[in-house]
Amino acid sequence: MNTVRRWEGLIFVLLVGVCVWASLGVDGFANGSNVSFLLLDTTEIALMALTMTLVIVAAEIDLSVASTLGLSCAVLGWLWNAGLPIEMIMPICLLVGALCGAVNGLLVTRLGLPSLAVTIGTFALFRGLAYVILGDQAVADLPPAYTGLATASIGPVPVATVLVAALAVVAAVVLHATGVGRAVFALGSNEEAAYFAGVRVKRIKFWLFVASGVMASLASLVYTFRYASARADNGMGLELAVVAAVLLGGVSIFGGRGTLPGVLMAVLLLGVVRNALILADVANEVLNFVTGLLLVASVLAPNLGAVWRRRTTPSVEGKSAS
């Protein structure tokens, strides 16, 4: 728990540092409309990172989130073309997300398959399905009332960010202040022990995947309205940005450790770095390089201690093998 806190402190200092540097050194960074763009640009990643945090703390992973987003966009476009009212399509999309999550959850909990393999499979499956449903069309004639809302701001704070904030509070309370949250931490650090302690491991995992799917489809609604474009390839590659933010936020890839505030700060940090570097006319390659560096550092740093101990103490596996 201690290392997690220290890591969060570091992210916080980095975030403040980058913000100060960008405000002083980058033209056009520190003003209302830029802050608004920046927040808006992180909406979908932030939404999916909320549930991804819970999933990764439970020592699982969901790599199919961006594909679920794409599938939900495709369903939205398809039903809209078919003439259904948007108010009816939106809950259907959430249902699609829940179903996608349920498929992942069932495969992981009932068949006992590793979530990495399962969600790599459904990553391709859901995206493929999206193309089957909508093909190469782009549905763009969406109602202005909704597309307007998705880009609207209250002062410098986009409406979509208010949604993220509200859901973040819910997720943080669930993870850090309820029995379910404690159970998630417990099964993340030691599944067997958690099971014998009475945690309903399978049920919790199943619902975590469902929640992840629902959140992905919620992100798809924001995405579609924000860009006024429902396409099967919406959000391609976003799953990596989500996992990156969660890991950078101090959540252990091995499960059992991490906090939501850390993840939210990491989402912001990645967004700020990206925004500031683009504003400073830094080439895209450098941008990817910096993001990559932050990521490697985030996976490496919390584990350095463990790696060091393994190197200096004689390995247990070595002994048993001989």
Next chain:
Amino acid sequence: MTTRSPWRPVALLAGLVLLTAACGGGTTRSDVAAQQSSAPATAASASANPNAPLKQGLKIAFLPKQVNNPYFTIADEGGITAAKEFGGEGKEVGPSDASASSQVSYINTLIQQQQDAIVIAANDPNAVVPALKQAMAAGIKVVSFDSDTAPDGRHVFVNQAGAEDLGRTQVQLLAEQIGHKGKIAVLSATPNATNQNTWIEFMKDELSKPEYKDMELVKVAYGNDDDQKSFTETQGLLRSYPDLAGIISPTTVGIAAAARYLSESPSKGKVKLTGLGTPNQLRKFVKDGTIEAFELWNPADLGYLASYAAAALASGQITGAEGEKFKAGKLGEYTVGANGEVLLGKPTVFDKDNIDDFDF
């Protein structure tokens, strides 16, 4: 274990959906269409002063579909050269992936940087429109080039050779090479690429004429403007259709990858390849006989023209209304056509006789 209770929220949600359906309320597609047709058409508000001088020190940003794409590098360099000519300042920024939405965050930063004009090749004609509207509201002039946005997202669209010319001439080029006979395939960019899809429509139309009755378009393959993918798609085409007579690849990435594959395969010279490419990229394949002839407009000129159009807009010479005229340096005078479209001109055909005259 009870399996009933966990499904309750799902059932609840499904019930909600049915309830909304039963109420029959809500916004549907036809509502939006009705709203939009009843909305008054926006007229060009500002008036043009054709004699206004080009302003000095204009900041013009070029936003290609993706950076490090040789075609856009050339086009943007052409634009930056033009900017230097009229005393402005040009730069190229953009995403490294050609996805629909990645351009939006770049547009937002260009608004922050208070550029005078944005020259954009749109990855998605609609996804960039809200951001471009904000740019226009902030007083930034928007020129789309190469790939248009929806008309309300820009002031002027600088088009290459007309889509119809390009689609038809590519079929004509290939038909000559294969003697108007045999199976042909198209190796395109992404399935939703605006340009390629329009050209392919005209190709199909051209093919429906009687002189092409012995030619059959068997497949449109998509290489996603990715070298590796285009390479394997070419391989796949030859495997699926061993009697293929020719391939048209209306994308610079696709034709280069297809040429690379053909030049090393036994089909070299037998399966004809044509399409749109740049001379520097295809020189060696024209010389070794893989490609007889291909065509393209001059991308440097396209960027150059777009740059002058942006400057003319920012200086108040034109507003984007039909019939307005502006001068584009060495290219001469251009007239804005219907829908704010400016046409560069007919494509150039490159073969082994003239390819060494071009360096781009």
